[in-house]
Amino acid sequence: MTGFPIKISWLVIVLSFCFQVGFCRAEYDYIDISNPFLRKIPIAVPFFKAISGSETELQLSGKASGLLSETLEFTGYFKILDRNAFLVNPQQAGIIAANINFQNWTAIGAELLVTGGLLTKGEIIEMELRLFDTFKGRLLVGKRYKGWINDQRKIIRRFCSEVIYYLTGDRGIFDSKIAFVSTGTGNKEIYISEFDGYNPEQFTHTKSITLSPAWSSDACWMAYTSYLNGKPDLYIKNLKEKRGTVIAKPGINITPAWFPGKFALAATLSFSGDPEIYLLTGNGKIIKRLTDRWGIDVSPVWSPDGKKMAFVSNRSGNPQIYIMDVETGRTERLTFQGHYNTTPSWSPKGNKIAYCSAESGRFNIYVMGVDGLMLGGNNNGSVQLTHNAGDNESPTWSPDGSLIAFSSTREGPSRIYIMTAYGMDQRRLFDLPGEQTNPKWSPRMFND
Template sequence: CADMVYSKLTGEGPYFDSRVVYVSETGPKGRRIKRLAIMDQDGENHRFLTNGQAIALTPRLSPDQRSIVYMSYLNDRPAIYVYDLASGRQRLLVGNTDLTFAPRVSPDSRWVLFSMARSSNTDIYRVPLSGGTPQRLTTSTAIDTGGTYSPDGSRIAFESDRSGTQQLYVMNADGSQQQRISFGSGRYATPVWSPRGDLIAYTKIGGSFRIGVMSPAGGNEKLLTDGSQDEGPSWSPNGRVLMFFRSSGGGSGKADLWSVDLTGVNVRRVPTVLDGSDPAWGPLRP
């Protein structure tokens, strides 16, 4: 199969037998219909999961491949939902009066990291995927968001503007030992930890939006794309390719999915039925 050939040629782990969840988009800017969709990593076997009556954003596939967590709106306020892939049922996980967004599932599929704005203070929380009471992990007066687990679940990378600009930080999974890891010019957003644990990918903002990677300890920063509106990276199962979305210029609101490897040379468009954004690359199928 393709995975065996790839592994033999490169010495790297495979990624072809994997799926991608993303937001499928259509319609004019300002009235975009955004619904959940899933497909194979090459664009085959595509299907829509939601009908588009409610907007869907930032989906993430659980590592056990049973659920998708995503953001939608409840009474015009962002809330976090869980979509069950076997039944097609959706349930509200977190969301009432407070703004909740940016969900990410832990490696053991037990927890969901998310951000919640409460009393004008945005912090990172976690809640059981099965439901329950959220537990607060950050307590700064700044905006803390975009939490992502390390592959072993022991640490969390996130973004915060506590220094005065949007930067990347890491902390233990219980919220302790928070430290800044980004020190370059510009701003940093949407961190995501590699499945190998060796890199953190992010969106670099500074006149343009570009995809980059750095060491979890900070340093060794490398920008991989040179588009003007590249954002939202997601790792392949082997930790050597990133999928992201590239917005079109001219204010059209259109976006497409793209991928790039760690050399930054092999950039390609990922075929989708309609426009696409917010890709989340799932693990290899069992």
């Protein structure tokens, strides 16, 4: 972005000036992300204070505070309070606890408050960001960042990540990306955007049909299916270096799913004359065949511990989701409702599977609890998350399990949408030319 080789080392020198917050992190009494009836916490994010008062700072202040509000709101945990209701002028009010009159904030219903101050020197920006509990009048998170002005978005993400970590005990989604398929060029190609839809970039240039992106669990590799050579072959590509391999056996080579923590993946290959799921190395060598039933076996997905694999099979006559214990090979049918259940996605915590189900010709996203499954217990029933809004397919969990991305035709052409794990706050991720399908949320990326 800036072109400076030392960008990364420059970016965000974090000076944590509040270590007393550390010991209370174990409580996580602010947000319990496993609560389906989560109340949104009212939070106030006044304009950041321009410390030297320069024109640049004032402009950046509005942009940065707006971006911080949007980023926090994206998580679905917060209700962002309207700035018109604020009782104080942020350019005059203090930004540290001693100078804040918290009653001005509790009076308008704010339970949390984020204050910010920024100072620019040439191309360099310094930002101080603080999160307060307005009722306790206490500082919860305080950070100072220094970086290029262009890296402002990264600074804000990093702070939001701290905020979410403090409030939920989970690192959240801020270091993640979303891969998806778009027809913007006239061909189906894979694109990658930030988790919030920002900066979508074309990843493949096959001028062909390209489908089913799959991230390795270290987010270093991407596998996908492409018709680059006239038939559906499996491509495995390193995301940083120009290397990889192609699996091009006769028939279909489709639906890759990386094994957690290993350079190995499951995929459906039909070279035997029948679509079966195989375990392959990242270099494309078959380790073993996992399914051996006549008919379709497709769309594998691993439990986070790698001990089980969910997949779609039509062995009962129509597509249903099955779970296999990888060690014993024992397989159980998971879905019994309806005649069309596909695209399972295993939640990062391992206790749920989101999937797509058709009922009277309409496709919707459901979530099923799988706790205790294969321990003699049955599944915990399913919950429908999308209703009466076009066809909804391909659910994919955010790395913290708080959100689900999916594709929907609710506005006509297929687009990517986001909702909470409980189906709340459904919204479109971006507005791009063509149609978007097949979203796949990346794991957290630590290398940025």
